[in-house]
Each structure stands twice: as structure tokens, then as C-alpha cells.
Amino acid sequence: MKVSCEALRKVEDICEQFGNAPGELISILHECQNTLGYLPEEVQAVIARKLGVPPQKVYGVVTFYSFFSMVPKGKYPVSVCLGTACYVRGSDKVLEEFKRVLGIEVGQTTPDGKFSLDCLRCVGACGLAPVATIGEKVYGRLNPSDIKKIIAEFEE
């Protein structure tokens, strides 16, 4: 997938806003991810050049934090909580069911671009464990058998 020149110019602008400071790398990545939805190789290379750091450094940070993604997120990003409370109440099985129903692994996006799947640690709704979010919507007390129906809500 090719990133548009316009998008790359936006990335340059964001770097400038942060004074091209290597210490602002994480803030810059957040801003770029929010603006573009993902951080492909070309974007990371531009950031590295603007900040005067090796591209490897940028790649190291992007792959370290789960918030950053190198593939575009789906229209409906699914996040399954694997925090302690959710985990002990079976969120691993919920995650497996999402993988099965969507046919993708964690960190991937469905070929039609509709759904992406990620894990996160705690959304602050432990009372509802196990919890998953789809976009802004929170689903609690999930059972693996619920998943198919939930996904179908979005499959119009």
C-alpha cells in the first residue's frame, strides 16, 4: 500500500510542530497514528529523517507499544481486554472466538477493511469482566457464544 504524498507532508508538519526533537518521538508517533490511522514504513522513515535518528529507533518504539500499528485499523476496531480481572474470567477464550469468527490474528485487519483485532490491558470496567470494545462501544460479561451475534450487528 502506497502512502500519499499529502499524508507524508502531514507527517513532516507534525514533526515540525514538535520541533523535530528526538525526545518527542512518542508524541509524534501518537499524533501521526491519530491522523493517519497507522504508521507504515514510509511514515517511520520520514519521521526518522526529520528527527535525525536511525529508522531502527523509530521501528523499535512502534513495535514496542501496542497502541501503535503498522497496518491500517479496521472500520470497527475490536479490542479484547486481557487485564487480570478479565483474564481470570475467561477473556482468552473470548479472544480465541473473535479470532475464529473474524478469521484474523491479533494485530491484523480483515481483508475487507471492516474489522481489526487487538488486545489491551484494562479499560477500567473490571466489574463487567470479561470486556471487549468495538470502536467506542463497550461490551461486558462476554461469553464466547455471544461473539458471532455481536459481529453480525456490524455486518449490515
Add this chain to the structure above:
Amino acid sequence: MITLTIDNRAVTVPRGTTVLDAAASVGINIPALCHMDLKGTCVKNAPASCRLCVVEIEGRRNLAPSCATLVAEGMIVRTNSERVVRARKTVAELILSDHPNDCLTCPKCSDCELQRLVIRFNIRRMTYKGEQSQRKHEETAAISRNMDKCILCRRCESVCNQVQSVGVLGAVRRGFDATIAPTFDRMFKDTDCTYCGQCVAVCPTGALMERDNTDRLLDDLYDPEKIVIAQPAPAVRVALGEEFGLEPGTIVTGKLASSLRYLGFDYVFDTDFGADLTIMEEGAEILHRLKAFLGGDKRVELPIMTSCCPAWVNFFEHNYPDLLEYPSSAKSPAQMFGAVAKTYWAEKMGIPREKLVVVSIMPCLAKKYECEREEFSLNGNPDVDYSLSTRELARLIKRSNIDFMTLPDSDFDTPMGESSGAAAIFGATGGVMEAALRTVYEVYTGKTLPRLEFTDVRGLQGIKEATIDLAGFPLKVCVAHTLSNARILMDKLRAGELDYHVVEVMACPGGCIGGAGQPYHHGNVEILKARTRAIYREDEGKPVRKSHENPDIQQLYKVFLGEPLGERSEKLLHTHYFNKASKSS
């Protein structure tokens, strides 16, 4: 000064010392794995990540990593209490739980720091079993990578970034998926890697190794059709002995020549001969540019920069493609040797090019890559067929039932085995500069040097400067080793702020004596210093100490090459450089 107690012993050390170093000063060797500090150079790795060097400090709840804990007045440290010893062993056992543990066939076996600790901690079985990391494997011209053996000590990351400023290697991902990799998990060959190999020189395990050419050499030596000739580099003869238990800094030139003969090489020559040739050509180039400059040509590229070091060549081709006119066009000594061997000598001996195999024995891994550069070949036949490291030669000697210690001394063969003291010092940082100055001074001034030693350009300091009086003209020279220091100079050059006439650059700390193909120093800088002293002893012991006074070099110019920078010399002994700036970054 700070006084503390370690294992019931009073220890007094300067403020700012680590507990690890304080303990070592009284002979208490705390085991450490990720830690490396080559004192006096910029090689340092102290992430305190492996936790093998933990100690108990009275008043602290948790065990402390001694490599990253500074001494404090009155501190009471225990390095061998039951709690410490158990914790250390557990940490090592956990490292082993995600390690291939195929020591029997591992190329690092017996030189592996993890293996040594396992023996030291008396670990006799695999305590923990779990999932094994499946990471990248790659074989490049110079470096072999098996990241399954990586223990994430991050020494390679430190040298690649802080020491060499190349920035290829670093940590990616997290937790169990973490690995050390280039940008976008590329292969080395698709990055700006210079093949300096310093990552290999510091790797504690078998994750990063040299590409092994020993079997290839044996095949050639066994082939009755082939004439196989050897050329060992200056730095090899002051380090090879270490592999056989000799003191660092022992000169084994005579045994080196004998061992190569016993291995079955048909002729044993010397890269030092190529080094003298390099000085003739590079010296002439220095004089040529200098005379143009003094004659009023303001466009002439100064400073002229040395070009012997193949990792340095890769570095400027990748990072400074706008400055390719500054480095000397002279090939490296090994390549000059190859070019002369496969033309002049082969013709003289009546050996067809395809039957002649030129093998270099180098302290270097980048030389392996250099051999494969297309411009150093004729119709696909390379001038130097391939290169072995000092370590590979040692392995081959042992494998061939040769008792190195009882070998007699012997001389190199003629005519490409004769060399000067100037060639010998190529192996240490500042050596090429000093060798060039000896010749440039005498040719330029027409006078004999009153004193041959240029001590200002010697030593481990990262960037050294000197001004030499060339019959009234102040010649300003500069010597840098490690590529981060080279980057400082190149950035200044790009900005038009580099005020020197001649610059020497070597990629490895200490120069070739600290090359990535040398016996492992395991963080002991005294080994590098001993090798350096040996290099200068070798020089002092030579009857001829200036390249232009080497009689075999004089003869070669007389009967074959003509003049330095002459038509034939240009064709055989000079090269050109390429723009290798990466396109995506």
C-alpha cells in the same frame, strides 16, 4: 574516596565506581553477562538487564545489579550469600529455558560467555522447559546471524549505535516476541550495515558470528589442480598466539608463516607487502593533492582520507555519497596484494588466473565482504578469492593436528613477503598515518627523517591530531577510530569545517588489532593495549622501516608497475566508490 565492605573485606575506591568494579579491584569476580566496558574506548554496555551480577546490599530489600549500582560510604555488600547464589543460578536457568542449548555443534562453543557461566554455576540439567523463540537466521558475506541464540544483552545494539553510529541493530517488539533486529526486520544485506562486525566481537553467545570459510579453504587446499597462496594481515601476528594460550601481545610472525605452510598453502606471502605498496600509492596521492593545493588549486579535495578499512569504505558510501572524492582511491593492502598476485606474479610463475587461489587471513570481517565487491574481480574471478579471520585460522590449525607452540619460525616467501616496519604498524590506529608520514616527509623534503616515530598519532584516544613540519609547511593530520568518531569528522567536512590535510579512519576500536575477526577480548582492554605494543615492537625490530625503502617494492615498480599513480598502478591498485545511500530512509 569511598570505603565499603564487600564479602567482609574493606575496599577503598574512587566515588562513582560501580560495585562490580570495586569488587574486581580486590579480586572478587562477580559474574556478569550483559555488562561490557572496554575501558579507555567508547565500547560500553550497561543496561543492567541480565541480572546475573546481582548482589545483596545490607539495608536494601531487593538484590541490586552490581554493574549499575555505585558504591556508597559504609555500604556492606555480599556477593556470595545463599540468597545471591540461588538467585543468580535461577536467572541463568531461565535464560537457558529459551536458548537452543546445542552447545556441541555451536560455533561459539568454548568461547561462549553463557556457557562459561553455566559451568561456573554448576548447572547440570535444564530446570525449566518452555516455548522456544523462533527468530531470524541469516548468512551474509561477512556475518552469520542466528538470533535464536540471542540472550538480549544488547551489547550489539550498543556498539552499532553508540560506538559505530551505524544504527542498524536495536531492540524491536516486547516480551517474549522481543528480538534485536534491523529496521523493519530487514536482512543485514538490505540495510546500511558496514560489516564492521563489532556486534560479533562483543556478542557473548553464538547469535552473531563470522561467516565461516574454513571448509572452503580446505577444499581448495586438497585440490591438486589449484595453487593456493596466503597473505596474513599485520594485526594477525600479534593476536593469533592468544588462541593457543600465549600472553596477549606475543608476536608469532614466524610460527604464523610455518603454520600456513603446514596447512598446505603453496606459497606464504604477506599482506604487509601490500601495505608498503599502499603507502607508495597513497603517499603519491597525498603529495599530488598537496602540491596542487599549494600551487593554488583551491578545488582540490582536502583532506585526503585513508581507504584501507573496508567497513569505513562501506560507511562513507552509505552515509556520505556526496563526499566520495575525498577518500584516497588507493585499494586496501589486501586488495593491492591480490591484484599484483593475480597479474605480475601469476604471469611470472606461469599460473593461469583461474587456478590461482588468493586467501587473506584478516583480523577483520568486513574484508570478507570486500572480497566479494565486483570491482575487485576480473571476469568474475576475484583478486582475493576469500578471507579468513584470525579465529578461523586458529581453528583450522587445531583441526589440522598442528601443535602451534612447537612450530619452528620461518620467513615469508619472496618476492611478496618482504615488508617494512611501516607496514607492520598498519594494524594499530594511527599506523597508516605514521607509515604515510615517514614516506611523504622524505619524498617531499628530500631529507632523511631525524626520528621515525610520530607518537602523537598513537594511542586509544578517539580522535588524535598532529601538525608535522614539512620543510616549513605545517601539514595538519587527524586520526580517528570507530565510526562514531568518523561521523564527527565527516559531518564537519560536509559543513566545510574540517581543517586537515590528511585523515586516517579505522572502524574498529584500536584499529585492526581490535578487529572483529580477532580472538575475543571479552571486555578486557588490556588485551588490545598489549597487541598495540606488540605492533610497535614488530616495527622497531625491522631492518627496513619505511615503505619506499622496501627493496622488493622498489623492484616491483622497476620491473612491472612503473611509477606510483602511473598507468599500470592506476589500473591495478586504485578503485572508485559508489553511492549506496539507502532509498527508503
